[in-house]
Amino acid sequence: MYILTNALKNLARNKGRNILVGLVLFAIIAATVVGFVINNTASAVIDDFRTRFGSQVSITPDMEVARARYGDLAYLPRAIIPPDQALAFAESRYLRGHIMTALKSVGSDYLHAVGEAGFTPGYRISGLGMEGDDPVISRFRVMGNMWYEFETGERLLLEGQMPQAVGEAMISHELAELNDLSVGDEIMMLHAAFMPEMGAMYLRNVPITYTVSGIYLDMTEIGGGFPAPLNHRRNEMLTAIDTMTNPIGDGVRAFLIISATYYLRDPAYLPYFEAEIREKGLADTFRVSADEASFRAIVEPVEGLRSVFITFVIIVLALGSIILVLLSWIAIRERKYEIGVLRAMGMKKGKVVKGLLYEMGALTVICLALGLVAGTAASQPVADNLLRQQVEIAGRTTPSGPQAAGLLHGMLPLPEDAPEPLSEISVHLGAPVMVQIATVSVLLAFVASAVGIVNITRYEPIKILVERN
Amino acid sequence: MMSVLTLNNVTYSYEGTNVYVLDSVSASFEAGKVYAIIGRSGAGKSTLLSLIAGLDVSTKGEILYNGTDLKEIDRDEYRAKGIGVIFQSYNLLTNATAIENIVLSMNISESEVTNKKQFAYDLLQKIGIDKTTADRKILKLSGGEQQRVGIARALSHKPDIIIADEPTGNLDTDTENDILKILISLAHDEGKCVIIVTHSKEVASIADEILAMTDGNFESTKTMD
Ligand SMILES: Nc1ncnc2c1ncn2[C@@H]1O[C@H](COP(=O)(O)OP(=O)(O)OP(=O)(O)O)[C@@H](O)[C@H]1O
Numbered sequence: 001m002y003i004l005t006n007a008l009k010n011l012a013r014n015k016g017r018n019i020l021v022g023l024v025l026f027a028i029i030a031a032t033v034v035g036f037v038i039n040n041t042a043s044a045v046i047d048d049f050r051t052r053f054g055s056q057v058s059i060t061p062d063m064e065v066a067r068a069r070y071g072d073l074a075y076l077p078r079a080i081i082p083p084d085q086a087l088a089f090a091e092s093r094y095l096r097g098h099i100m101t102a103l104k105s106v107g108s109d110y111l112h113a114v115g116e117a118g119f120t121p122g123y124r125i126s127g128l129g130m131e132g133d134d135p136v137i138s139r140f141r142v143m144g145n146m147w148y149e150f151e152t153g154e155r156l157l158l159e160g161q162m163p164q165a166v167g168e169a170m171i172s173h174e175l176a177e178l179n180d181l182s183v184g185d186e187i188m189m190l191h192a193a194f195m196p197e198m199g200a201m202y203l204r205n206v207p208i209t210y211t212v213s214g215i216y217l218d219m220t221e222i223g224g225g226f227p228a229p230l231n232h233r234r235n236e237m238l239t240a241i242d243t244m245t246n247p248i249g250d251g252v253r254a255f256l257i258i259s260a261t262y263y264l265r266d267p268a269y270l271p272y273f274e275a276e277i278r279e280k281g282l283a284d285t286f287r288v289s290a291d292e293a294s295f296r297a298i299v300e301p302v303e304g305l306r307s308v309f310i311t312f313v314i315i316v317l318a319l320g321s322i323i324l325v326l327l328s329w330i331a332i333r334e335r336k337y338e339i340g341v342l343r344a345m346g347m348k349k350g351k352v353v354k355g356l357l358y359e360m361g362a363l364t365v366i367c368l369a370l371g372l373v374a375g376t377a378a379s380q381p382v383a384d385n386l387l388r389q390q391v392e393i394a395g396r397t398t399p400s401g402p403q404a405a406g407l408l409h410g411m412l413p414l415p416e417d418a419p420e421p422l423s424e425i426s427v428h429l430g431a432p433v434m435v436q437i438a439t440v441s442v443l444l445a446f447v448a449s450a451v452g453i454v455n456i457t458r459y460e461p462i463k464i465l466v467e468r469n
Numbered sequence: 470m471m472s473v474l475t476l477n478n479v480t481y482s483y484e485g486t487n488v489y490v491l492d493s494v495s496a497s498f499e500a501g502k503v504y505a506i507i508g509r510s511g512a513g514k515s516t517l518l519s520l521i522a523g524l525d526v527s528t529k530g531e532i533l534y535n536g537t538d539l540k541e542i543d544r545d546e547y548r549a550k551g552i553g554v555i556f557q558s559y560n561l562l563t564n565a566t567a568i569e570n571i572v573l574s575m576n577i578s579e580s581e582v583t584n585k586k587q588f589a590y591d592l593l594q595k596i597g598i599d600k601t602t603a604d605r606k607i608l609k610l611s612g613g614e615q616q617r618v619g620i621a622r623a624l625s626h627k628p629d630i631i632i633a634d635e636p637t638g639n640l641d642t643d644t645e646n647d648i649l650k651i652l653i654s655l656a657h658d659e660g661k662c663v664i665i666v667t668h669s670k671e672v673a674s675i676a677d678e679i680l681a682m683t684d685g686n687f688e689s690t691k692t693m694d
């Protein structure tokens with residue numbers, strides 16, 4: 001017990017030297033902490049980029065192969081992934097998420113389309129049906145999951161609400177005025193539908209009823225010239241994609257075009273995902289690939305930085321250890337006399353060593369506490385800085401994540417699948433890392449003391465005293 | 470009377486030299502007596518005390534403590550409990566206070582005194598170190614004060630043998646007399662064996678026996694009345 005007390009008193013008695021040794025230890029520990037934090041931050045940044053940028057799957061048709069196989073006329077339809085497949089692919093467990101929008105043309109024999117009046121009556125096109133009945137119909141578009149413009153402010157909800165249940169749709173203010181429609185009204189639209197029993201390309205008009213859940217205001221200018229009614233933005237009916245993929249009945253599905261973007265949980269899942277979608281029917285005329293390039297462009301600088309910091313930590317550790325060993329060697333030579341006195345008083349070698357180790361141990365514990373605190377404090381700005389730089393780099397790189405896709409295609413990102421970009425990292429070390437750092441510094445301190453201690457305990461006390469005197 | 474300490478042909482040369490600083494020294498020391506070792510500077514007095522103190526072992530010959538060769542026993546234990554040494558050059562922990570030096574020594578000796586600190590203050594007081602001085606670091610004490618602390622330390626664990634290398638060299642006559650009284654009383658009243666190396670005639674005069682050393686050996690033994 002008195003050995004410990006004496007060791008603690010020695011900390012203060014040998015202030016000058018202990019401060020020196022302590023500073024070196026402190027520097028080593030703080031640098032190690034910073035190193036660990038940089039490493040962790042870099043990993044977090046990389047993981048973040050991995051989830052946001054690295055995982056977009058491209059499914060692109062190989063036109064050459066398709067043309068060669070199906071001929072000049074028939075290859076084009078085969079460049080589109082059939083809606084059933086697009087939906088089935090989205091079910092894959094390798095995906096973190098997907099963005100899917102749908103589009104289809106519909107017609108009506110009793111509603112008028114906006115902008116239609118400006119066209120010659122002849123423009124009132126005939127029905128899509130091929131059954132011979134040829135009603136004069138106006139044409140509209142149904143858009144699935146096209147909410148993005150409500151985010152940008154190009155469209156806003158004027159009355160009612162966004163479509164919630166299957167079968168609900170929103171129409172434009174102009175369309176409502178033109179046809180005297182209001183929220184809650186039901187409208188019937190004719191859909192071109194495939195009739196499987198009559199051949200793949202056989203189309204028929206099928207009526208579907210929608211409930212007007214809300215009325216939106218479109219703020220975009222109508223461009224120069226008159227857009228054809230079909231392309232007129234005020235003629236777009238907005239609905240949830242579920243409404244559009246719902247079978248019309250009797251196994252009949254409305255003809256629609258789905259555009260889907262898939263995001264893998266990890267780019268490494270690509271081969272498994274590809275195998276799965278091939279199984280689900282993806283034609284071999286499509287190529288499947290993941291966007292690794294932009295991922296690498298962002299991740300490589302982070303990894304570079306990380307390795308710089310790891311090198312830095314290794315250098316600090318190596319230099320620090322050498323300095324520490326030298327310092328404690330010098331210290332122990334200085335302390336020869338003190339040790340001689342203790343030995344002359346009858347203290348056993350083991351206890352002298354114990355005292356020296358206690359002293360170094362206590363110093364290490366103090367430096368460890370200070371080093372961990374200071375290191376963590378210093379890490380926050382370092383990590384923030386690192387992150388800011390990377391965010392800048394990422395900003396300059398063409399992004400390809402869900403948000404980016406949303407921006408490009410005018411779609412609302414999937415709420416649960418679109419993580420916020422990493423803008424903050426809370427720097428903290430877990431218990432295992434702390435234990436690791438503690439172990440390393442205790443070992444370091446021990447090795448440093450051992451050098452001197454071995455040196456000193458070889459002597460009989462008289463020699464230690466004699467050299468001094 | 471049985472001798473506590475017996476030297477048989479003790480021969481010693483410092484490591485790395487081939488000069489015998491001590492050459493076949495023989496003597497025997499009894500409990501309850503004061504011995505004075507005198508001799509010219511460089512005669513080997515301090516060297517002999519170091520061996521008696523168990524700080525090193527003789528090259529040849531033996532030193533028996535209560536009949537057992539020091540080479541055979543745990544010399545750490547012997548230094549801690551059996552013997553009290555007052556060094557010519559004090560050998561105190563210079564960074565620690567006087568009181569810390571004494572308490573530490575008592576701890577090493579596993580002293581059974583309950584209040585070691587108080588005991589140490591009292592002991593120092595007896596030897597002429599007041600409380601404020603006792604709380605100062607050794608570095609900040611005069612040579613005489615340091616010597617007194619050294620004496621107190623040697624006495625603190627109540628050893629059988631007390632050896633002193635010029636214990637009064639740095640003291641004024643009054644204090645010298647006080648110290649000598651204490652040392653004599655330790656021998657005569659408490660039955661300790663007290664061995665003093667000295668150049669002082671006064672000190673030598675109070676000894677029960679005087680051993681004169683020349684060139685690593687005792688020339689003769691005189692007994693004082
Ligand atoms: N560490 C050493 N290595 C070699 N020789 C030494 C060492 N210490 C002392 N000596 C030599 O041993 C001899 C005896 O020295 P010692 O200190 O025992 O003399 P002393 O009788 O105590 O003298 P003094 O009265 O001056 O204290 C001297 O010649 C001295 O030079």
Ligand SMILES: [Mg+2]
Pocket residue numbers: 514515516557634
């Ligand atoms: Mg001497």
